[in-house]
Amino acid sequence: MAxxxxxxxxxxLLDWPGQVSAVVFLPGCNFRCPFCHNxxxxxxxxxxxxxxxxxxxxxxxxxxxxLDGIVVTGGEPTAFxxxxxxxxxxxxAGLEIKLDTNGSRPDLLxxxxxxxxxxxxxxxxxxxxxxxxxxxxxxxxxxxxxxxDSIALLADSGLDVVFRATVVPGLHDEAAVRAMxxxxxxxGLTLQNxxxxxxxxxxxxxxxxxxxxxxxxxxxxxxxxP
Numbered sequence: 001m002a003x004x005x006x007x008x009x010x011x012x013l014l015d016w017p018g019q020v021s022a023v024v025f026l027p028g029c030n031f032r033c034p035f036c037h038n039x040x041x042x043x044x045x046x047x048x049x050x051x052x053x054x055x056x057x058x059x060x061x062x063x064x065x066x067l068d069g070i071v072v073t074g075g076e077p078t079a080f081x082x083x084x085x086x087x088x089x090x091x092x093a094g095l096e097i098k099l100d101t102n103g104s105r106p107d108l109l110x111x112x113x114x115x116x117x118x119x120x121x122x123x124x125x126x127x128x129x130x131x132x133x134x135x136x137x138x139x140x141x142x143x144x145x146x147x148x149d150s151i152a153l154l155a156d157s158g159l160d161v162v163f164r165a166t167v168v169p170g171l172h173d174e175a176a177v178r179a180m181x182x183x184x185x186x187x188g189l190t191l192q193n194x195x196x197x198x199x200x201x202x203x204x205x206x207x208x209x210x211x212x213x214x215x216x217x218x219x220x221x222x223x224x225x226p
Contacts, residue, residue, distance in 0.1 A: 032139030034201030
C-alpha cells in the first residue's frame with residue numbers, strides 16, 4: 001500500500017501554515033512543469049529509496065503529543081496508485097490530512113473529500129485557464145475543463161483550501177496573475193516566486209526569478225483593495 005513512498009519529514013512548520021505537520025512525499029506526476037522543484041519524484045522516482053508505512057506511522061506515534069497533521073505531497077499524490085488506502089491508514093493515525101494537488105483528477109478529489117479522507121487542500125494553479133497557457137506551464141496538453149471542475153469543487157467544499165501559484169518570468173505577468181485570481185470563484189491566490197535551483201527543465205535553471213520589487217507588484221496586483 002505505502003510501497004513507493006519516497007520521502008518523509010517528521011515535522012515541518014512550513015508545509016501547512018499554522019500547523020506542525022509531518023510530510024509524506026509520493027512519486028510520479030501526470031504534469032511536466034518545467035519549473036517543478038521535485039524533478040526526481042517526477043522523472044526518476046526509481047532512484048529514490050522507498051520508505052515503509054510502518055516507519056512513518058511509528059514516527060507519527062512518537063510525535064503524537066505535538067503534531068497537528070500530515071501533509072501528503074509529491075509529485076502528484078492523486079497519480080499515486082493506492083492513494084485512497086494510504087490516506088485511510090494515515091487518517092487512522094488520528095491526525096488531520098492536507099493534500100497538495102495539481103487538480104487534474106477532480107473525480108478522485110471529490111471521492112477523497114466525500115469519504116472524509118482530507119481536511120485541507122492546496123491546489124497549484126499553473127496559468128490562466130486557456131489550453132495554450134495552461135499546457136505551456138504544465139508541460140503537457142491539459143483539459144481545462146478538469147481544472148475548472150477542481151477549482152469549483154474545492155471553492156465550495158467547506159474545507160481549508162489554498163489556491164497557490166509559482167510565478168515564472170516568461171510564463172506569468174500581471175495580466176496572467178490577475179486572470180488566474182479571477183478564475184477562483186472569489187477565493188484568494190497565494191503566490192510564490194520561481195527559484196531556478198534543481199528544476200525539471202534544465203533550460204529553466206538559467207532563468208532569473210522575479211526581483212523582489214517585481215514579485216511585490218504581482219502580489220499587489222491581486223491583493224484586495226483597502
